[in-house]
Amino acid sequence: xxxxxTFFILLFLPVIALSQSKCAQxxxxxxxxxDPKTKKxxxxxxxxxxxxxxxxxxxxxxxxxxxxLDDCTYTVTxxxxxxxxxxxxxxxxxxxxxxxxxxxSSYTQRVKVASxxxxxRTDTVFMLADKE
Numbered sequence: 051x052x053x054x055x056t057f058f059i060l061l062f063l064p065v066i067a068l069s070q071s072k073c074a075q076x077x078x079x080x081x082x083x084x085d086p087k088t089k090k091x092x093x094x095x096x097x098x099x100x101x102x103x104x105x106x107x108x109x110x111x112x113x114x115x116x117x118x119l120d121d122c123t124y125t126v127t128x129x130x131x132x133x134x135x136x137x138x139x140x141x142x143x144x145x146x147x148x149x150x151x152x153x154x155s156s157y158t159q160r161v162k163v164a165s166x167x168x169x170x171r172t173d174t175v176f177m178l179a180d181k182e
Contacts, residue, residue, distance in 0.1 A: 071121065072152035072153075073121040073122035073149045073152050073157070074121045075152075075177075076096075076149065076152065076157055076175075076177065077096065077118065078096050078097050078098070079095075079096060079177055079178070080093065080094070080095050080096075080177070080178040080179075081093070081094040081095075081096070081175050081176060081177055081178060082094075082175070082176045082178055083173050083174075083175045083176070084173075085173075086173065090105055090106070090107070091105070091106040091107075092104065092105050092106070093106060093178070094175070096116065098116075099115060099116050099117070100113060100114070100115065100116065100129075101113070101114040101115075101116050101126055102114075110136070112128065112132050112136065112139065113128070113129040113131065113132045114126040114127060114128055114129060114132070115127045115128075115129055119146075122148060122149040122152070123146065123147070123148045123149070124146075124147050125144050125145065125146050125147070126144070126145050126147060127143070127144045127145075128140060128142070128143075141165065142163055142165055142166075143163070143164045143165045144164045145161050145162065145163050145164065146161070146162045146164070147159050147160070147161050148160045148162075150172070155176065155177045156174055156175060156176045156177060157174070157175050158172065158173070158174050158175075159172070159173055159174075159175055160172045161173070
């Protein structure tokens, strides 16, 4: 029995490691996400410890501080400037984003909101070519 368990662990460790390493490619870059309910498109730019979000049809820009917990999980918290400018966003607070499935140029994420544990959302995010 122990040999079978050991075999399965050794069999799946490379798969888990490969999935984790694919997540790392999404730490920085420009991404597109579409709200499944409203169909509104947001463009996300992630560089260093900052994430900027802008709706395609709006002027408002939101900045968030990012803290990576591991290659596939990070938190986003509104920056003090964003929280001061947009009062409703400060009510949301910190969100935890988990990359569930990573592909070459897209990933599926689950977002959990700290202020509302029952609120969870799953989206597909697409990587865009960065303009140099």
